[in-house]
Amino acid sequence: MTHFHVNKTVSRSFVSDFIARVQNIFGWNLKSYEKMVDKAISQIKEELNEKKITWFRYEITQLTSGALSVTMYGELE
Numbered sequence: 001m002t003h004f005h006v007n008k009t010v011s012r013s014f015v016s017d018f019i020a021r022v023q024n025i026f027g028w029n030l031k032s033y034e035k036m037v038d039k040a041i042s043q044i045k046e047e048l049n050e051k052k053i054t055w056f057r058y059e060i061t062q063l064t065s066g067a068l069s070v071t072m073y074g075e076l077e
Helices: 014-026 031-047
Strands: 002-011 053-064 067-076
Touching: 002 031, 014 031, 031 067
Parallel strands: none
Antiparallel strands: 002 067, 053 067
């Protein structure tokens, strides 16, 4: 078994960040954050396309307002 980790950093534009702040005030879903996480996870899945993964975990870290780091780690067969 081989350990692996893949890290992707994604960000939004200033306008999307402003809209997310307003949505957060009212307690609405933050669609732009959801899209950022989905984008990073899709990029990671593309990178590990043909690999046989035994187990994995995602770790999401906010770097700044409007930027996330998504790390996937685990084991390959």
